[in-house]
Amino acid sequence: MTSLAFPLVPRTNPRRVLADLIPAESSRARAIARDVTLVVAVAALTALAAQIRIPVPGLPVPITGQTFAVLLGAAALGPFRGTAAQVLYVGVGLVGLPVYAGGGAGAEVLFGASGGYLVGFVVAGAVVGALARRGMDRGVLGTVLAFAAGSAVIYAIGVPWLAVVAGMAPGEAFVAGAGVFLIGDAIKAALAGVLLPGAWRLARD
Numbered sequence: 346m347t348s349l350a351f352p353l354v355p356r357t358n359p360r361r362v363l364a365d366l367i368p369a370e371s372s373r374a375r376a377i378a379r380d381v382t383l384v385v386a387v388a389a390l391t392a393l394a395a396q397i398r399i400p401v402p403g404l405p406v407p408i409t410g411q412t413f414a415v416l417l418g419a420a421a422l423g424p425f426r427g428t429a430a431q432v433l434y435v436g437v438g439l440v441g442l443p444v445y446a447g448g449g450a451g452a453e454v455l456f457g458a459s460g461g462y463l464v465g466f467v468v469a470g471a472v473v474g475a476l477a478r479r480g481m482d483r484g485v486l487g488t489v490l491a492f493a494a495g496s497a498v499i500y501a502i503g504v505p506w507l508a509v510v511a512g513m514a515p516g517e518a519f520v521a522g523a524g525v526f527l528i529g530d531a532i533k534a535a536l537a538g539v540l541l542p543g544a545w546r547l548a549r550d
């Protein structure tokens with residue numbers, strides 16, 4: 346007999362993320378095919394978003410659409426697939442496919458001024474995916490907070506990296522590497538705050 350207060354089997358039933366609503370339970374091969382397709386799709390979406398590039402005069406890092414694709418993709422896929430998508434994205438850029446901002450590629454970009462953001466995408470994929478797995482993407486406020494957390498992770502890696510590579514003082518690097526992007530990040534978070542809870546409402550899950 347099990348006690349309700351102290352169940353022998355722990356409650357390990359994490360919430361679903363949007364990608365889990367795509368049915369594939371009938372076979373393990375189908376589930377793997379679904380997951381691989383989703384990971385490749387989010388990596389491709391990040392590459393497309395990287396081509397939306399607005400240079401900021403005097404600054405080494407441009408405004409891009411990448412963070413929107415990274416964070417939205419992670420929320421939709423969950424932590425494992427969200428991280429895998431960004432490992433794939435950063436990896437194909439490293440081997441030479443022109444998927445980084447404005448068609449950039451290679452080790453010189455990854456180890457250059459904007460490389461810390463690319464590394465940050467991988468960690469943010471895990472963090473935002475984990476927050477979505479806990480249900481934070483089902484409401485507007487939760488989605489905005491999850492995006493804020495993901496953006497904070499990206500800047501926590503990107504800004505010190507920029508400071509070291511570009512030889513900037515910490516305050517200068519913060520303004521050049523985070524301050525100029527905050528309004529854009531707020532717009533991306535607000536858009537996600539409409540899209541993700543809207544998708545859940547449509548799915549009625």
Ligand SMILES: O=C(O)CCCC[C@@H]1SC[C@@H]2NC(=O)N[C@@H]21
Nearest residue numbers: 407408409412445446459462526
């Ligand atoms: O070279 C790359 O592909 C990386 C570009 C990184 C751009 C960063 S991501 C966070 C911040 N928000 C933006 O819109 N641009 C920067």
